[in-house]
Amino acid sequence: MSEIVVADVSIGERSIEYTVEYSRDLRRFFDRSTFSVSYDVDVSEVPLGVATIPVLAQVCPVAWATDSTVVVEAVDRQFLDSLDAVRDTLSRMYPAFIDGGAIRAERITEHRHEPGSFEGTAQLFSGGVDSLATYVRHREADPALIAIQGWVIGVDEDDRWERAMGHVDRFAKREDCPTHGVTADISDFLDHTMLNVHYKHHTDGGWYSGVGHGIGLLGVCAPLAYSQGYGVVHMGSTHWDGFELESITWPGRGSPWGSHPDIDDNVRWAGTRGHHDAFDITRQDKLELLADYARETGSPFVIRTCTYDDAGGNCNRCEKCVRTATGLLVAGVDPNDFGYRVDEEWYDYAIERFETNDWALDEHVRYYWEDIQAHLPVEEPPDYDGTEEFLAWLADNDFADNVERSTQPAWVKLLRVGARNAPYEFYEYLYPVYDRLRPKPYN
Template identity: 40%
Template sequence: MSAIVIDDITADGRSLECDVRPRGRGERFFTGEPFEVTYDRPIEDVPDGVLAIPVLANVCPVAWANGADVYVDEVDETFAHALEDVQGVLESMYEFMEGGDLYARRTIDADPDSDPDPDGDGGESALLFTGGVDSTCSYVRHRDEEPILASIRGWTITPDPEDDGDWADLQERVSSFAAERDLDTAFLETNALEALDHAMLLAHYRHRVDGAWYSSVGHGLGLLGLCAPMAYVRGVEDVYVAATHWEGIDLEWGSCPAIDDRVRWASTRCHHDGYELTRQERVDVIADYVEAEAPTLELQTCNRRMDGNCGECEKCYRTAVGLRLSGLDPTAHGYPFSHEEYDEIRRAMERGEWELGQDERYMWADIRERARETDPESPAERRFFEWLVETDLEALVSEAESPLSHRLLRAGARNTPASVYNVAYPTWKSIQSGLDRVRSQ
């Protein structure tokens, strides 16, 4: 029998910690580290049933993939129902989902009439925010609500001390954006992907999902669930997470309307925002906002750095072209760019210098549709638009497997007994640490 026990949930000041004790088939997917989240306000007065939400949101998808039941002392009743709904969605999305039940000694109904934010300095909505195209578009759409801008360390920015600089850069950028608009911020830090054995999850499931485990399966429910104590403390009724994809994109992704719109707890409801807009249409929303209110707005989307945009990676170029197609000068909004670089984009794509996946294919196709309608401003831009309209984007997508050595490591991990793997884990982890870093669109 496979089971996962959530035990000893404690809130000490701003820190949440609990033990995760798996047994059976799912054991290899946990490192033995306590699950931890640090908030920027005290959470000691948050009910235990709400404190359980962050760990349940991250552990339950692993349990469902292994047919394991989950046991916890107390859980918010509304969230327990949300888990049932999300479980149904994931089981319909992935054949490897086997199910499992949640058992709680107590369910609670957090009083929706209580006032967890008596000082009134919070807001009634929050937005997961990085400063990229998607989250900035969602801010623009909901700016009348003055949402709390919530940023999370633990996914694309890991808890590793080597990422301290990136986290500081993100905090500074988000804080500056918020201060200019008189908004509140919330910064959360978690070791969720350290308590979960993300390397082993990747080894077992990468060949069955379009991307890594967390991006394809866990991150919609997982990231939103991390926000529950913060939302309770600040009286947040609505939490928005910006869409990555849009209607018509046939990719399985862990954050989508079917999942995110079902996540809820106490008096808080979550929303997958902007799904009806393509990425280029989201840039249009930002362009209108720039013209009306924010002429100096800078975006941050770079795959290589957090203290600005390198201007040379695929994502920087893609965003710069998108800004240009929405009538903005990329150099005025964080992207060093000249028309001569259109030839460089074409060369990089034709030579396979960038690892392009299905996400990028859809996004360049979206750009292509806008390019058909746009009058070029230079010969270089004309050449690029003509090439983009005629090129076979599917042929440019890199579907190549990882190097043989990486495939063998993953296969070995899949077939290693848990007792042996636990001894070998530090070596496996060090080898994997440079691989498969999740791309954030």
């Protein structure tokens, strides 16, 4: 059986570095043989069984997909049990490729702690709709806001990260709550593109979004949570109960996704549990929750949803910006108070994008727009030119007509299949060609 070996774990004052070895047939799924995580607190006293969790959270899903064994010196018993539970969930989600894999540890460790020593609360936080809604729901517990660099923002994108953390810090100052910045080279460690070549056609999204990010991001938080005494780490939901796409379903549990109650709620380690938050409300419900909170406090705040704006704000032109601003309109507040720029020209721009089908809407995004429609009519819409006409268009538009079920050219399919099945030596030359030439959607 193929193996992924965590050969060395080096625990520093504020960082942990791992050396990983893997069988030759698994080389295509790894970009490097080292993985590192850095924190803004001292993690040097974190026990080895907990310190290994960040890297195990990245490699175990790969092992399950390739029927490989992960070898490690020590692992926390609660997390080891979590791995079994998460693997069982993913195998039910994706029976076509999650079917096997194991972990072999030299030592299974127990970590006892004093009663009350893990009473703190934390949450993953990006400043977007999902994480803001989770904060509002749990604000009485004064959660620490954890932002992670290394996935959406790469470890080498320091300027973007500084702007993103500035946004997090401003919101934290407004709410008087603590923050943490964590850097983990998630996007550089695994070869996510090759994982997508093999498995994306089974998922609604790429490898990390569809399979790995629930356990992966929570696992990165383990040494931080242990050192700071956080007994729960919340992770805001992307989907909601009843979110079921036609193209990919998990009977009775919605559409498969890498973060789900059956994943996140099963992630545990010494003193800490993960929690998948707000699965009981839709995305538009979350926007209405945020609108109500802004009205309650008398102070709106920036919602940061855009991945295209290099200045760290919202571009106001991409589909996600337009969708979020529209949701705020339907929630009865002015999007201009929340970090968006909406005027009569913006309304015309948004309608034209749909009428010309400039945005390659997929079934997933269609679901979000139909959720917004389901919350119409607006009781008290913002009163400025164009709002009434835009909301009338929104009520009547059939978003099913905007869904582009695009097919890749035959040569791209052939190249993709070739890369997926090629020997490693050939893949080294073939895959970069595929990666350069494959179609790249705007959003």
